[in-house]
Amino acid sequence: MKKYLAHIRGHYQELGFEEFFATLEAENIQYSIEKKDNQILLFNTKQNPVKAAKRCAFLHSILKMISIGNVEKDKLELQQFISLPEIKDDKTFAVRIKKIGKKVIEQDLPDLEREIGGFVYNNYRTQNLKVNLKNPDYLFFGILIGRRLYFGLEVWVLNHSEYESREPRNRPFFRPGSMKTEFARAIVNLSRIKQNEMFYDPFCGGGGFLIEAATLGANVLGSELDKFAVYGCNQNMKFYKNTYCSIIRSDSRHLPIKEADAIATDPPYAIQSSTHGENVNSLIYDFLIESRTILKKDCYLVFSSPAKHESELLAEKAGYSIQKILDTRLHKSLTRRIIVLK
Ligand SMILES: C[S@@+](CC[C@H](N)C(=O)[O-])C[C@H]1O[C@@H](n2cnc3c(N)ncnc32)[C@H](O)[C@@H]1O
Numbered sequence: 001m002k003k004y005l006a007h008i009r010g011h012y013q014e015l016g017f018e019e020f021f022a023t024l025e026a027e028n029i030q031y032s033i034e035k036k037d038n039q040i041l042l043f044n045t046k047q048n049p050v051k052a053a054k055r056c057a058f059l060h061s062i063l064k065m066i067s068i069g070n071v072e073k074d075k076l077e078l079q080q081f082i083s084l085p086e087i088k089d090d091k092t093f094a095v096r097i098k099k100i101g102k103k104v105i106e107q108d109l110p111d112l113e114r115e116i117g118g119f120v121y122n123n124y125r126t127q128n129l130k131v132n133l134k135n136p137d138y139l140f141f142g143i144l145i146g147r148r149l150y151f152g153l154e155v156w157v158l159n160h161s162e163y164e165s166r167e168p169r170n171r172p173f174f175r176p177g178s179m180k181t182e183f184a185r186a187i188v189n190l191s192r193i194k195q196n197e198m199f200y201d202p203f204c205g206g207g208g209f210l211i212e213a214a215t216l217g218a219n220v221l222g223s224e225l226d227k228f229a230v231y232g233c234n235q236n237m238k239f240y241k242n243t244y245c246s247i248i249r250s251d252s253r254h255l256p257i258k259e260a261d262a263i264a265t266d267p268p269y270a271i272q273s274s275t276h277g278e279n280v281n282s283l284i285y286d287f288l289i290e291s292r293t294i295l296k297k298d299c300y301l302v303f304s305s306p307a308k309h310e311s312e313l314l315a316e317k318a319g320y321s322i323q324k325i326l327d328t329r330l331h332k333s334l335t336r337r338i339i340v341l342k
Contacts, residue, residue, distance in 0.1 A: 016058035023052035057182035063152030092132035097142040173232025177272030197261035202252035214242035288318035
């Protein structure tokens with residue numbers, strides 16, 4: 001068993017935790033949780049969690065734990081120092097510390113970084129490590145919460161720019177109402193889709209969810225009532241070179257497929273996207289009923305809705321069991337609710 005720390009991004013923490021749990025499940029990674037605190041998850045696993053972390057949009061980084069300590073008034077007390085076998089000879093390193101929450105320690109963070117740098121240097125003395133603050137081979141990272149210091153080797157960190165090229169405004173076909181890519185990715189992750197499985201979005205619009213699922217290696221199918229959107233979605237899928245996909249013009253109340261391993265979707269609520277004259281509640285309810293005929297047993301359906309709409313009540317009425325409700329406040333007048341169903 002090895003101990004890791006997942007550092008969740010500051011905004012939308014609950015979504016970040018749930019997204020990471022979902023990807024661990026999707027990648028069949030067994031783990032046990034030691035501690036869940038403000039933005040951190042300390043967990044043990046025999047497997048490599050980076051495969052799951054890489055999929056996540058709301059995870060900041062993964063540390064392989066070296067030590068946990070306390071920063072007292074005039075000294076730093078680290079528990080055992082785990083020597084990691086991956087640290088090779090004659091490489092360079094840096095130490096960085098991030099404080100979460102209020103600063104309660106007396107020391108300045110750069111002083112603490114230097115002190116820990118000394119520990120690292122001494123513990124890997126035979127490896128002859130050199131300091132390089134700009135471009136180190138190894139980044140040792142400390143997370144300070146109150147006086148508690150979690151310290152480890154950074155083994156994965158989020159690359160924000162990866163999402164940038166797939167933002168709605170950068171796609172050939174763009175419509176207002178398309179979700180930011182990081183949210184689309186998180187929702188797709190919550191559906192636990194795996195590589196080569198069949199992912200389905202029945203209100204696919206320009207294909208934001210399909211692009212993310214295809215990027216994860218799923219086979220994707222989208223359907224959409226509006227023929228202009230079907231054309232645009234195809235353009236987008238070609239642009240991102242997603243070949244294992246089909247986009248069909250169809251009403252989500254009469255689904256054009258027999259089986260799906262996961263469904264994730266962003267239905268219209270007649271705010272930014274049209275319901276084509278239908279009553280919102282009956283459209284969502286009829287879709288939910290229909291979706292149960294194609295979703296495989298024990299598989300997930302995830303959809304978003306304005307929180308005030310309380311769409312989870314329709315899901316329960318349609319016979320789904322609610323796994324999670326995640327509210328993400330986007331601005332003063334809109335909280336997006338993400339509903340995870342089985
Ligand atoms: C919020 S948008 C989806 C946005 C999409 N996730 C994206 O990335 O562009 C909802 C879509 O549902 C479509 N729609 C509305 N009524 C529908 C129905 N009965 N069946 C299928 N699609 C429908 C709308 O045309 C719209 O494109």
